[in-house]
Amino acid sequence: MGKRTEQNGGQLVFGQKALDDIYALLKADLHPALINRLDQIVQKFRPIVLAVPTHSKLGPTHIDVSKQAQWVQNSIINTAEELRDALANESHMFRGIMSPQADQLIDTSTYIPMLNKLIDEADMAFVDLDQQAALGIRNSEQLQFEIVKELWAAFSTHLGKKFHARGQKNADEAIRVAFAEVYGKGERLASLLKVMRNSS
CATH class of the missing domain: 1.10.287 (Helix Hairpins)
Structure with missing residues (x-):
């Protein structure tokens, strides 16, 4: 599965429920290297989400x-x-x-x-x-793109073919679950996921 062995000493970490949900979608073991990479993505982007005016519920009110x-x-x-x-x-x-x-x-x-x-x-x-x-670039759109790009790379690198083995729908949903964990709010992400699939 994708259970944690330790909690990174108080640092921001990718939540266990999100890991469980992703495992249920992909049926692929989430090894420590992948979990560590997901933690790094949370640690990189959560402070940005908290500071930049976007549509995330965690950060400041959206401003044009x-x-x-x-x-x-x-x-x-x-x-x-x-x-x-x-x-x-x-x-x-x-x-x-x-x-x-x-x-x-x-x-x-x-x-x-x-x-x-x-x-x-x-x-x-x-x-x-x-x-x-x-x-015409919006903060929320740019930030969402950067998060999805890094999540896609993390799953592709650490899971390889297993990332797509259960179909496009499940792979896309796994990215959505991971995205919500980082961004603090779920999004449809359809156009971004299409861009990632076409560039893979």
């Missing part, structure tokens, strides 16, 4: 990619540029009769380079999100 790009521009880039420019050009605003040298208490030589780095990194994030929006 174009709105994400707009938020990065308005809330991060514009705000950081305004603060950087204020620190660089208007430090005299901190001065007053009671504290004529107050501006010297603010270490602009440290903060301005940090803000420049933040702006550069936010610019890269904006360009990435803007390109996704222009190409």
Whole structure:
């Protein structure tokens, strides 16, 4: 079957119920190397699912990619540029009769380079999100593709012909079970599974 010998010391692991369900579908032993690979896929993608706005029930509420790009521009880039420019050009605003040298208490030589780095990194994030929006790529679709691709490779590598021995329907359903374990929500995945079969 596909029983665990140990629980990876508190790390994220692929659930035993999902392993049992996959065994019931494929009737093929899920050896430790495959279980280890499934654990790695959970550990790789679960933090992304938890952090990226997608349709998964585990992560943040879904937000359109174009709105994400707009938020990065308005809330991060514009705000950081305004603060950087204020620190660089208007430090005299901190001065007053009671504290004529107050501006010297603010270490602009440290903060301005940090803000420049933040702006550069936010610019890269904006360009990435803007390109996704222009190409019609959604976070959920891209993430689902990456998960299915790695699950398909794991089963194909470790089970070989046994992965498909009980038919396309069972192989596809095994991927769906595994996907739900990683993504936190089941999806139909029909088009993605067709892509995987055609590329095998």
